[in-house]
Structures are given as C-alpha cells and as structure tokens.
Amino acid sequence: MKDETQKLSRRNFLLAVGAGGAASAAAVATAATQAVPQAAPVVEAARREAAEQGVSAHMRSYYRTARV
Amino acid sequence: MTAAIPIQSQPSWSDEDRARAEHYALLARLLHAAPDAALLGALAQSGRLLGGEDGALPQAWAALGAAAAGISLQAACDEFDALFISVGKPAVISNGSWYLTGFLQEEPLAELRADLAELGLGRRTGVTETEDHIAALAEVMRHLVLTAPDAAGLQRQRAFFERHIAPWYAHLAQALAQAPGADFYAKVGALLRAFMDIEREAFDMLEASA
Numbered sequence: 001m002k003d004e005t006q007k008l009s010r011r012n013f014l015l016a017v018g019a020g021g022a023a024s025a026a027a028v029a030t031a032a033t034q035a036v037p038q039a040a041p042v043v044e045a046a047r048r049e050a051a052e053q054g055v056s057a058h059m060r061s062y063y064r065t066a067r068v
Numbered sequence: 069m070t071a072a073i074p075i076q077s078q079p080s081w082s083d084e085d086r087a088r089a090e091h092y093a094l095l096a097r098l099l100h101a102a103p104d105a106a107l108l109g110a111l112a113q114s115g116r117l118l119g120g121e122d123g124a125l126p127q128a129w130a131a132l133g134a135a136a137a138g139i140s141l142q143a144a145c146d147e148f149d150a151l152f153i154s155v156g157k158p159a160v161i162s163n164g165s166w167y168l169t170g171f172l173q174e175e176p177l178a179e180l181r182a183d184l185a186e187l188g189l190g191r192r193t194g195v196t197e198t199e200d201h202i203a204a205l206a207e208v209m210r211h212l213v214l215t216a217p218d219a220a221g222l223q224r225q226r227a228f229f230e231r232h233i234a235p236w237y238a239h240l241a242q243a244l245a246q247a248p249g250a251d252f253y254a255k256v257g258a259l260l261r262a263f264m265d266i267e268r269e270a271f272d273m274l275e276a277s278a
Contacts, residue, residue, distance in 0.1 A: 007219075010273050011084055018118065018125045019091065019266045020084030027117035028090040 085217045091263050092210035098256050099162055100203035102148035104141070111136035124262040132255040139252050147252050151244070160243045160250075164200040167236035173198060180232050184208070187224075202240060202260070205233050226271040237264045 014020030081089070097107065115133010120126030139147075151160045161167075165174045177200045184190060184199060189208060191199055198204075212225045237260060244250055244257030 006274060010270050011082065013270055013273060014084040014087075014266070017123055017266050018120070019263065020087050022083045022086075024118060025083055025087035025090055027114045028087055028094060
C-alpha cells in the first residue's frame with residue numbers, strides 16, 4: 001500500500017513538471033531515438049541485454065504508435 | 069491438448085519511465101558526440117512540443133529547441149569541438165572525478181567501476197572515455213530504468229544516481245553555461261540541469277516516504 005502511494009505521488013510529480021506522460025515520452029523520443037545507435041562509452045552489457053530482451057524493438061514500436 | 073508455451077516476462081514501463089529513459093538517452097547522445105542534422109531537426113521539433121514557460125524543464129526544452137532550429141550543423145559541430153575536444157585540458161570537462169576531486173581518474177572513478185561491476189556493466193573495448201563521463205552515466209541510468217522499472221530497480225537507480233551523478237551534474241551545467249562561446253551547449257546544460265533536478269527531487273520523494 002505504501003509502495004503504491006509512493007509510486008502515485010512520484011508519478012504525479014513527474015507528470016506535473018513535464019517529465020512524465022506518453023506525450024512527453026513520445027516527443028523526447030523523436031530526438032532520443034537518434035541516441036540509441038550511438039551509445040555512450042560504458043554500457044556494452046546494457047545494450048546486449050536490451051537486444052536480448054527485445055527492448056529496442058519494443059520501444060521503436062511504442063513510439064511509432066505514440067508519436068504525436 | 070496443446071503444450072504450454074513458456075512466456076518470458078518483460079519489464080513493463082510506465083509512461084514516465086519511458087520519458088525518463090528517453091531523456092537519459094538524449095543527454096548521453098548530446099554530450100558524447102557532436103549532433104548531426106537529423107538530431108538538430110528532431111530537437112527543434114521536440115522543443116516545439118515540450119517547450120513552455122511554466123517550469124524549468126519546459127523552459128529548457130523551449131530554449132534548446134530554439135537553439136537547435138537556429139544553429140547550423142557546422143556551427144554546432146564547431147561548438148562541440150571547441151568545448152569538449154582538446155589535446156590538453158578541454159574548455160569543459162564532462163567527467164565526475166574532475167568536479168569531485170579537481171583531477172581526472174581519481175577515487176570516485178574507482179568507486180564507480182566497483183559499482184558498475186556489481187551491476188554487470190563495464191567499459192566497451194576500445195573506448196577512450198572513462199566511465200565517469202556524463203554520457204556514460206546517463207546511459208547507465210537509461211539501462212537501469214529500462215531493465216528494472218520495479219520498486220527494487222528504482223532503489224538501484226536512486227542509489228546509483230545519488231552516488232555518481234547528483235554530487236556534480238550542476239557543476240557541469242554551470243561550466244557549460246559559463247564557457248566562452250557556448251550557446252547551443254549552454255542550452256544542453258540547462259536541459260541537463262532541469263532534468264537531473266527533477267530526478268533528484270523524485271528520488272528524494274522515495275526517501276521521504278520510506
């Protein structure tokens with residue numbers, strides 16, 4: 001119960017300041033998808049895991065449908 | 069009778085986690101290499117959608133979008149090179165160790181490497197930047213957001229952020245704001261600061277209600 005309250009409160013905050021929500025995510029993604037092929041120095045393991053889990057494909061699919 | 073098909077569980081992302089991950093990805097890209105034309109165009113478009121006057125993040129988006137729309141690709145690349153590329157000390161250093169100790173590759177980098185090892189992450193072979201580069205840290209945060217958006221994962225995000233990003237990101241943003249000749253990247257610094265401020269406050273909310 002406390003976790004849910006905490007999550008809602010945090011979510012409300014992120015939405016209120018403009019850092020949450022589908023529209024925000026989709027708008028940032030128009031720029032951020034440029035970033036994905038050019039990963040920063042560290043995350044070799046991260047990118048491998050993302051590929052294995054289909055994260056990239058899922059995200060691309062999501063933003064294709066959510067883009068405003 | 070049909071055989072049961074094993075389903076591999078995948079994390080499910082809330083809209084705000086998607087937005088957070090994309091902000092981290094964008095900041096990593098912007099601070100790791102000079103932009104290309106597609107990125108400048110996308111920034112201008114995103115600035116129109118997300119920009120506004122009410123709040124630091126919409127203001128930062130409006131300014132960055134306008135800057136991206138008003139700068140040529142060559143000028144943006146020249147600004148990146150002038151700020152971040154040097155055979156000696158660049159005008160702006162993007163590594164945490166510098167802001168925390170006054171030197172590169174100091175103890176904070178060693179501590180970061182130990183934490184990355186625990187997370188199963190490490191520097192890619194052939195990469196020259198060290199792991200405390202802001203682009204690398206943003207990529208790590210993006211990875212943490214995407215791979216474990218649950219409560220335990222959020223605590224890991226909070227711990228990594230508070231240990232390796234929170235102590236110095238504002239100093240980098242200030243350095244970008246004050247660097248001679250910085251215009252586009254001053255706006256990037258403002259977006260970095262606005263977004264990271266939100267992250268810090270949101271993580272503090274976890275702490276406060278724990």
